[in-house]
Every structure is written in structure tokens, then in C-alpha cells.
Amino acid sequence: MNHLKRKLTMSFNIILFVSVYFFSITQSNARSWRVGQIPNGNKFGCLNCHNSSYGGSLNSFGFSVKSVVGRGSKxxxxxxxxxxxxxxxxxxxxxxELGDPDGDGKSTDGAEIxxxxxxxxxxxxxxxPVLPELDIKKSKSPFSFNFKTVKGQKYEVQATNDFSMWDFVDTIEGTGLEMIFTDYREALFLRQFYRLKVKN
Ligand SMILES: [Ca+2]
Ligand SMILES: [Ca+2]
Known part of the structure; x- marks a missing residue:
């Protein structure tokens, strides 16, 4: 009887060991490919997305990542x-923080991570800050300019005729592509100067 009991206990230990072993392989594989997709992700490893270096519960950045990844998606x-x-x-x-301010996947050399x-x-x-460059076409009426945008970033167009006061003209939300601003307002002054403010 005792012999049978010992045998059963041994089998249970082996099954338990095999389960734990497979579980840890699954966990470490999941961590490595997610971390590998974050710019400079290796610096903090699993702590980029989890509260513990062993994985487990998600932290604030982990929830942001979760909102854009499909379950199990690579x-x-x-x-x-x-x-x-x-x-x-x-x-x-x-x-x-991760050394890639515009999110294009190319890290800035020497960035502090x-x-x-x-x-x-x-x-x-x-x-x-990532500042857009304005591309202004000459002799165009109504006045317009193009600028490259970062997706989700908001830009405020402001104008002045004397540099003492800047007027709000428009808010534009970036799409990640080049966008165009056209001033359809009635021209009241001989000259207008424009600036584009990156909104926080
Ligand atoms: Ca931050
Ligand atoms: Ca931080």
C-alpha cells in the first residue's frame, strides 16, 4: 500500500514539474517578443508593462499597450x-521616455531611456519637441501651408499682423500624414504672420 502511495506521489510531482516547466516557457516567450517590439524595451524588460519583473498584473504603460494589441497577436x-x-x-x-518621440520605430541616438x-x-x-516644418507655396490665394503631422497630436494655428498679439485661427489634429491649412478668413490686413503651436 505504502509502495503504491509513494509511486502516486512521485507521478504527481513529475506532472506538476512538467506543468510548471511549460508554463514558464509560455510566459518567457510572451515577454520576449512583446519587449522586443518596444524601442529600447530591453532596458526595463517586463517592467515596461508589468508591476513585477516576472510579469503578472499590468502597469499604466501595460494598459496602454493592451489597448492597441490583439490578444496573443504578434x-x-x-x-x-x-x-x-x-x-x-x-x-x-x-x-x-523610450527614445523614440515620434513613434516611427527609429530610436534617437544617445537618448536617455x-x-x-x-x-x-x-x-x-x-x-x-517634434516641431513641424511649414511648407509654404508662394502666390497662393487663399493663403495656405502644408506641414507633416504626428498622428493624434493637436496643432493650433495662430496668426498676427503686428507680433504684439497672436490670434487663434484653427485647431488641427494630426493624422500622421502631411496636412494642409488654408486661411479662409477675410483679409483685413496688408500682412499676416502665422505660427503653429504643438499642443500638449
Ligand atoms: Ca511618461
Ligand atoms: Ca516615466
Whole structure:
């Protein structure tokens, strides 16, 4: 009887070991391919998205990632929308923290990499905002200009005739493509100067 009991216990231990072994393979595979898709993701590994280095519950950046990935999907998920968000609310966007401010998948050389889910961890150096370049066509009426946008980023068009006061003209939401602004207002002044403000 005792012999049979010992045998059963041994079999149970083997089954338990095999289950734990397979579970850990599944977990580590899941971690490695998700981390590999985040710019400079290896610096914080699983702690980019989880509260523990072993995985488990999601942190603030993990929930942002979850909102753009399909369950079990291996498709690329890093993009300009995820980069523009500030998941941990520390004032630095996820892209700024991970060294890819515009979310195009190309990291900035020498960027300081901080944790996008930890408000205590943020770049100490001032980060240059991504400023759009205005492409102005000459002798065009009504006046218009083109500019490259970051998807989800809002831009405010302002105008002045004397540089003492800037008037709000329009708000444009970026699509990730080049966009055009046209001023359809009645021309009241001989000259108008325009500027584009990147809104936070
Ligand atoms: Ca942040
Ligand atoms: Ca942070």
C-alpha cells in the first residue's frame, strides 16, 4: 500500500514539474517578443508593462499597450499614438521616455531611456519637441501651408499682423500624414504672420 502511495506521489510531482516547466516557457516567450517590439524595451524588460519583473498584473504603460494589441497577436504595435501618450503622467511622453518621440520605430541616438510606467523615472535632459516644418507655396490665394503631422497630436494655428498679439485661427489634429491649412478668413490686413503651436 505504502509502495503504491509513494509511486502516486512521485507521478504527481513529475506532472506538476512538467506543468510548471511549460508554463514558464509560455510566459518567457510572451515577454520576449512583446519587449522586443518596444524601442529600447530591453532596458526595463517586463517592467515596461508589468508591476513585477516576472510579469503578472499590468502597469499604466501595460494598459496602454493592451489597448492597441490583439490578444496573443504578434503584430507590431509600437506607433505614434502610443508614443504621444504619457501613460504614467510624469510629463514625458512614452516616446520621449523610450527614445523614440515620434513613434516611427527609429530610436534617437544617445537618448536617455526611462521607464514609461514609473513617474519617478523620467528624462532629466530637456527633450526637444517634434516641431513641424511649414511648407509654404508662394502666390497662393487663399493663403495656405502644408506641414507633416504626428498622428493624434493637436496643432493650433495662430496668426498676427503686428507680433504684439497672436490670434487663434484653427485647431488641427494630426493624422500622421502631411496636412494642409488654408486661411479662409477675410483679409483685413496688408500682412499676416502665422505660427503653429504643438499642443500638449
Ligand atoms: Ca511618461
Ligand atoms: Ca516615466
Amino acid at each position: 503584430a507590431t504595435f509600437w506607433n505614434s499614438v502610443l508614443a504621444a501618450k504619457d501613460s504614467d503622467g510624469d510629463g514625458s511622453s512614452n516616446g520621449e 526611462t521607464n514609461p510606467s514609473n513617474p519617478e523615472s523620467k528624462p532629466q535632459k530637456p527633450v526637444e
